[in-house]
Amino acid sequence: xxxxxPPAIGNLDYGARFGFDVLHxxxxxxxxxxxxxxxxxxxxxxxxxxxxxxxxxxxVSPQQMRExxxxxxxxxTYHLMIQPGADVVAALGGLHRFMGWDGPxxxxxxxxxxxxxxxGSVADEIKGRRSQPRERTxxxxxxxxxxxxxxxxxxxxxxSPETSIDIQRKLGADLVVQLDECTPFHVDRxxxxxxxxxxxxxxxxxxxxxxxxxxxxxNGEPQALYGIIQGGVYPDLRRESAEYxxxxxxxxxxxxxxxxxxxxxxYEVVAMCMPYVHxxxxxxxxxxxxxxxxxxxxxxxxxxxxxxxxxxIARHGWALAPGAPxxxxxxxxxxxxxxxxxxxxxxxxxxxxxWSRGYLHHLLRAGELLGPTLISIHNVAVMNRLxxxxxxxxxxGTLDALEARWVAA
Amino acid sequence: xxxxxPPAIGNLDYGARFGFDVLHxxxxxxxxxxxxxxxxxxxxxxxxxxxxxxxxxxxVSPQQMRExxxxxxxxxTYHLMIQPGADVVAALGGLHRFMGWDGPxxxxxxxxxxxxxxxGSVADEIKGRRSQPRERTxxxxxxxxxxxxxxxxxxxxxxSPETSIDIQRKLGADLVVQLDECTPFHVDRxxxxxxxxxxxxxxxxxxxxxxxxxxxxxNGEPQALYGIIQGGVYPDLRRESAEYxxxxxxxxxxxxxxxxxxxxxxYEVVAMCMPYVHxxxxxxxxxxxxxxxxxxxxxxxxxxxxxxxxxxIARHGWALAPGAPxxxxxxxxxxxxxxxxxxxxxxxxxxxxxWSRGYLHHLLRAGELLGPTLISIHNVAVMNRLxxxxxxxxxxGTLDALEARWVAA
Numbered sequence: 001x002x003x004x005x006p007p008a009i010g011n012l013d014y015g016a017r018f019g020f021d022v023l024h025x026x027x028x029x030x031x032x033x034x035x036x037x038x039x040x041x042x043x044x045x046x047x048x049x050x051x052x053x054x055x056x057x058x059x060v061s062p063q064q065m066r067e068x069x070x071x072x073x074x075x076x077t078y079h080l081m082i083q084p085g086a087d088v089v090a091a092l093g094g095l096h097r098f099m100g101w102d103g104p105x106x107x108x109x110x111x112x113x114x115x116x117x118x119x120g121s122v123a124d125e126i127k128g129r130r131s132q133p134r135e136r137t138x139x140x141x142x143x144x145x146x147x148x149x150x151x152x153x154x155x156x157x158x159x160s161p162e163t164s165i166d167i168q169r170k171l172g173a174d175l176v177v178q179l180d181e182c183t184p185f186h187v188d189r190x191x192x193x194x195x196x197x198x199x200x201x202x203x204x205x206x207x208x209x210x211x212x213x214x215x216x217x218x219n220g221e222p223q224a225l226y227g228i229i230q231g232g233v234y235p236d237l238r239r240e241s242a243e244y245x246x247x248x249x250x251x252x253x254x255x256x257x258x259x260x261x262x263x264x265x266x267y268e269v270v271a272m273c274m275p276y277v278h279x280x281x282x283x284x285x286x287x288x289x290x291x292x293x294x295x296x297x298x299x300x301x302x303x304x305x306x307x308x309x310x311x312x313i314a315r316h317g318w319a320l321a322p323g324a325p326x327x328x329x330x331x332x333x334x335x336x337x338x339x340x341x342x343x344x345x346x347x348x349x350x351x352x353x354x355w356s357r358g359y360l361h362h363l364l365r366a367g368e369l370l371g372p373t374l375i376s377i378h379n380v381a382v383m384n385r386l387x388x389x390x391x392x393x394x395x396x397g398t399l400d401a402l403e404a405r406w407v408a409a
Numbered sequence: 410x411x412x413x414x415p416p417a418i419g420n421l422d423y424g425a426r427f428g429f430d431v432l433h434x435x436x437x438x439x440x441x442x443x444x445x446x447x448x449x450x451x452x453x454x455x456x457x458x459x460x461x462x463x464x465x466x467x468x469v470s471p472q473q474m475r476e477x478x479x480x481x482x483x484x485x486t487y488h489l490m491i492q493p494g495a496d497v498v499a500a501l502g503g504l505h506r507f508m509g510w511d512g513p514x515x516x517x518x519x520x521x522x523x524x525x526x527x528x529g530s531v532a533d534e535i536k537g538r539r540s541q542p543r544e545r546t547x548x549x550x551x552x553x554x555x556x557x558x559x560x561x562x563x564x565x566x567x568x569s570p571e572t573s574i575d576i577q578r579k580l581g582a583d584l585v586v587q588l589d590e591c592t593p594f595h596v597d598r599x600x601x602x603x604x605x606x607x608x609x610x611x612x613x614x615x616x617x618x619x620x621x622x623x624x625x626x627x628n629g630e631p632q633a634l635y636g637i638i639q640g641g642v643y644p645d646l647r648r649e650s651a652e653y654x655x656x657x658x659x660x661x662x663x664x665x666x667x668x669x670x671x672x673x674x675x676y677e678v679v680a681m682c683m684p685y686v687h688x689x690x691x692x693x694x695x696x697x698x699x700x701x702x703x704x705x706x707x708x709x710x711x712x713x714x715x716x717x718x719x720x721x722i723a724r725h726g727w728a729l730a731p732g733a734p735x736x737x738x739x740x741x742x743x744x745x746x747x748x749x750x751x752x753x754x755x756x757x758x759x760x761x762x763x764w765s766r767g768y769l770h771h772l773l774r775a776g777e778l779l780g781p782t783l784i785s786i787h788n789v790a791v792m793n794r795l796x797x798x799x800x801x802x803x804x805x806g807t808l809d810a811l812e813a814r815w816v817a818a
Contacts, residue, residue, distance in 0.1 A: 054771075054775045054777055055768075055771065056772055056775075056777045056778075056779045057779075058777060058778050058779070059468075059778035059779060059782070060779070061473075061779065061782070061783070062763075063759075064470075079775075083771065083774060083775055084746065084767070084770075084771040084774070084775075088746060088747050088767065088771070091747045091749070091767075092747065092749055092765050092767045092768065093749070098765070098767075098768050098771075099764075099768065100763040100764055100768075337493065337497060338497050338500045338501065340500070340501055340502070350472075354471075354509040355508075355509055356501050356507070358493070358497065358500075358501045358507075359464075359501065359507050359508065359509075361493075362463075362464065362492065362493040362497070362507075363465055365492060365493070366463045366465075366488075366492055366493075368463055368465045368467060369465075369467050369468035369778060369781065369782070370465045370466075370467070370468060370469070370470065372778065373468070373470070373778070373782070374470070
């Protein structure tokens with residue numbers, strides 16, 4: 001049992017409202033069970049952070065998210081700075097009040113979307129999808145920050161470490177993240193090293209701006225800042241970047257940047273970082289969260305995950321089905337037309353308790369709005385059950401057996 | 410106080426599971442307060458029936474409908490016979506179980522959609538919208554029934570009084586409706602008279618088929634049949650049709666067909682029918698349900714209304730706002746961008762208790778699925794509050810004062 005001593009930033013002390021305690025360590029891996037305390041509640045880790053990209057989980061109300069046993073969600077600075085704008089969110093009371101979510105929240109820095117949309121390929125590379133041409137919206141990166149065009153109307157926008165912190169202060173999430181440059185994975189070592197150094201300088205500027213604002217949101221609530229580890233696929237750079245975050249007074253550590261060209265390389269890259277992160281701080285893995293990924297990440301020491309996948313695949317008719325090939329069922333498939341069974345036998349989510357596969361199939365075929373909503377509720381409930389199961393298995397030392405049940409051979 | 414004696418059909422007696430009692434009559438009009446009993450619950454009247462066209466209230470779960478204090482919903486035979494098909498619904502336990510709604514339900518006969526899509530104009534005329542050219546899908550009407558093409562794949566389909574009852578038996582709603590021919594309003598008196606006579610013969614065949622099936626759904630639950638009054642805009646035909654329904658052992662009476670070219674003519678047409686309907690049976694006005702319409706209809710003696718409007722306008726960003734011009738607010742309007750107030754001050758619906766106009770404006774502008782859902786919840790709650798207010802005002806003799814509060818001058 002190790003209680004993490006929250007670092008001080010200047011005269012700031014995260015410990016007043018934030019904390020991270022490691023309750024149990026897995027003897028067979030870096031996995032650990034923890035407790036992350038925020039002003040909007042305490043969550044147990046490992047845990048999953050669901051994406052309310054534009055201050056809304058697509059089609060699912062906060063009450064339905066709670067019923068599916070969700071602990072924590074995130075929103076994206078990039079999308080919200082463009083629409084409705086951070087000042088509007090602040091005027092309407094900050095993200096929690098704006099969207100009616102009273103639990104813990106995280107916002108990212110905006111960097112990932114600027115650079116992935118800008119380069120047109122980072123997201124696809126990180127997620128292992130084939131790269132497709134997209135419009136490039138990133139116009140200029142300098143020491144000062146990144147200049148890019150609005151996805152909405154093409155207008156010029158600028159994000160620096162300072163403006164990212166300022167926007168996240170107005171949004172008012174509990175956990176906020178420093179701005180970084182997110183490079184494509186195919187760039188060479190020199191480019192990656194120079195980019196990493198820039199991200200480190202941006203990290204220091206983020207810390208300074210965060211301290212300048214007293215670590216408080218525009219609505220006067222305390223926030224806690226995560227640093228980001230960059231360094232591409234290069235072990236020495238990843239180590240250097242992890243040690244950078246370790247040496248600075250961040251509250252938490254995020255593993256970001258290009259995680260390689262495949263799932264195997266992604267696990268390798270995470271493994272390069274973990275021996276060098278601050279051992280008493282929560283570690284978040286940015287943008288990764290398949291069922292198999294969660295088991296791999298937890299063993300490597302990851303405390304929190306986020307991914308749009310559970311709700312995005314629901315909108316295309318895919319329901320998470322632990323143990324099934326690909327971990328999912330396509331409910332649009334004709335074989336479900338008259339199927340009276342629940343999506344997942346034994347699942348106690350609202351969807352499985354009430355509706356048949358046949359009904360969900362009908363909603364999808366009829367183009368009814370309720371279809372994506374009900375499947376999203378199931379998928380969210382599955383991810384939350386997975387995380388509860390993982391925490392219990394870590395405490396019991398039965399993670400291998402649990403993985404065998406959840407992941408198809 | 411008058412207790413309606415439920416009519417017997419052959420050896421059937423609706424009274425075992427169905428009933429309609431008039432609890433109070435307004436001395437100043439034909440308005441009345443009643444209680445309508447079904448196997449899935451008892452509702453007070455006047456009341457509003459919400460449209461779950463394809464076995465789903467678009468974007469709103471049954472639980473959310475209940476929280477908005479909904480008593481009764483309907484589904485459309487026409488849409489469900491095409492997708493997923495009545496046999497699929499029956500195999501999955503009937504509509505109540507299929508869609509997870511355990512309260513009273515009505516299905517229509519399919520006639521309105523066949524004929525309105527077929528003639529390409531009836532719906533627009535009845536609703537007072539400008540007629541626009543649409544594809545004609547009605548291919549042939551004969552004594553036997555109506556032949557039409559599927560909106561989904563163009564395949565040929567056929568609906569007769571008998572097949573409509575058979576399909577509604579498989580769907581398994583509490584309240585079912587006879588097949589009728591729904592004519593455009595501009596047809597002449599002779600055409601209207603011949604069509605009305607056909608609908609009456611179809612009414613008798615519907616009663617015979619209903620009795621042949623023992624008045625029971627495919628899942629063994631009792632159902633109750635409504636007859637429909639036709640006769641276009643012709644007072645003598647409306648009287649003749651009302652007297653037809655009164656003389657037959659229907660459980661309830663529906664006012665259908667062309668209701669004229671304007672709201673004023675619609676009220677006149679309803680007024681032509683009401684002196685001649687069976688006084689002890691519930692009267693439903695098909696497809697009408699604006700706030701002003703409800704007051705007019707209630708005074709004319711209507712017990713239940715249905716209309717897609719509350720949820721349809723929500724999908725376009727319109728929130729019902731009693732007393733506002735046009736009875737609604739367009740939440741897409743830029744003036745709501747930073748508005749911290751609820752849609753309707755004082756409204757106790759889940760949407761008004763939790764979210765600001767500014768947040769709903771953002772959801773609409775961002776194209777988020779949750780926008781139509783949250784506005785639909787408000788609109789449904791408003792209609793349910795309207796009906797509660799109307800019932801209370803009728804009991805108190807304060808309907809005029811209530812109308813002045815709800816309807817803009």
